[in-house]
Amino acid sequence: MRSIRAAATGAVMLSLALAASACGGGSSTGGGSDDSPKELTYWASNQGAGIEIDKKVLQPELDKFEKQTGIKVKLEVVPWSDLLNRILTATTSGQGPDVLNIGNTWSASLQATGALLPWDAKNFDRIGGRDRFVDSALGSTGADGQDPAAVPLYSMAxxxxxxxxxxxxxxxxxxxxxxxxxxxxxxxxxxxxxxxxxxxxxxxxxxxxxxxxxxxxxxxxxxxxxxxxxxxxxxxxxxxxxxxxxxxxxxxxxxxxxxxxxxxxxxxxxxxxxxxxxxxxxxxxxxxxxxxxxxxxxxxxxxxxxxxxxxxxxxxMVAGINLAVFKNSDNLDGATEFVKFMTSDAEQRILNTAYSSIPPVEAAQEDPAFASPANAVLRDTLAKSAVALPQxxxxxxxxxxxxxxxxxxxxxxxxxxxxxxxxxxxxxxxxxxxxxxx
Known part of the structure; x- marks a missing residue:
């Protein structure tokens, strides 16, 4: 959820972002650099009851990713009151992260800036394929007829x-x-x-x-x-x-x-x-x-x-969080590897369990953890009676x-x-x- 001030500022800045054709992220203050290919910066949205709770959920998984790949992820959990404003500032200034969470309702707006990496068939193949994701989640990743601007991370209803x-x-x-x-x-x-x-x-x-x-x-x-x-x-x-x-x-x-x-x-x-x-x-x-x-x-x-x-x-509405990559990141390979990790079956089970959300990855949904009465209501809603906000x-x-x-x-x-x-x-x-x- 976002505050009035941040959202109002965001609306103005989005116009600037569109006019500037969006520089993207991956700068010296955010993403990895040629001198540091083993480092990524990640802006996560505040999903829990507080930022410290998000850090407790995410940091062990980021440590796991570093152990597997040798790539260190610098985490910043950004409050919803600041997130859209921060993202739009990054699209115009070039001072942004390599990887970031976005509210899925923003997908088409941010896609229009040109700042985010398009997820074409080749990029989807690098993370295991587009067909791993449920259709309702993919429906909130960008405008119809265009390659998605982001990949589903958490699905909610x-x-x-x-x-x-x-x-x-x-x-x-x-x-x-x-x-x-x-x-x-x-x-x-x-x-x-x-x-x-x-x-x-x-x-x-x-x-x-x-x-x-x-x-x-x-x-x-x-x-x-x-x-x-x-x-x-x-x-x-x-x-x-x-x-x-x-x-x-x-x-x-x-x-x-x-x-x-x-x-x-x-x-x-x-x-x-x-x-x-x-x-x-x-x-x-x-x-x-x-x-x-x-x-x-x-x-x-x-x-x-x-x-x-x-x-x-x-x-x-089809609620949820998508994972995006600034396309001018100096470490696109590492960023893509991180998206693959975060959307893997195993991590989807861990993260969506922690946040009481539904995995947008079909295989992860089969876990018994998502068969509780509460999750059954959410899954049924997403499958039968939820609609994406206008893309x-x-x-x-x-x-x-x-x-x-x-x-x-x-x-x-x-x-x-x-x-x-x-x-x-x-x-x-x-x-x-x-x-x-x-």
Missing amino acids: YALYYNKQMFADAGIDGPPATWDELVAAGKKLSKDGKWGLGAEGSNPAENVHHAFVFAEQHGADFFTDDGRADFTGDGTVAAVKQYVDLMAKDEIIAPGNAEYAQNQSVSDFAKGRTGMLLWQSASANLKSQGMSEDAYGIAPVPVQSGTPGAGKQVNS VPDESQFETAVGTAIKELFADAAAGRAVTTDSVKAALTKAQQQMPKK
């Missing part, structure tokens, strides 16, 4: 986490399957200083992810077939309003959540302050905050009616503009100002005006 004891105390028999049921459950849970549902109202990425799912359920999209922004259609307006109304009208989200941006809603859920949470692969995060797996259940994200599935029954060059600006518009609507709701169809449409009109002109 949104799910509904619910507090079993709070449900029992409120007389709720089981997890809601529709939004009407979720609102009804949320009202029963919202009492005595506790709330039905947590949200990250000040987090643009989280806002966009949920708005995208609601839009899909309304049969709408934020982009036309030719890639033009279209934020103000009836379906998209209704989708955004339905999401914000969980606070504004239904009153099952605490007004203070309008200011949340960095995992606070996960912490509230872990501490029993909220009864439900919509989150990507949250089990490891909850465990690190002391919540027992027995204390919560996991179910598919609700839909408008019926059960999740194809078409309008989409209930998650268009302007996706990064879309996240910034629409995510910020929703943040402002949540602020209105928290302050007691009316959130109406007209005010939602006005906010989305303003967001669309911030998009690059076609």
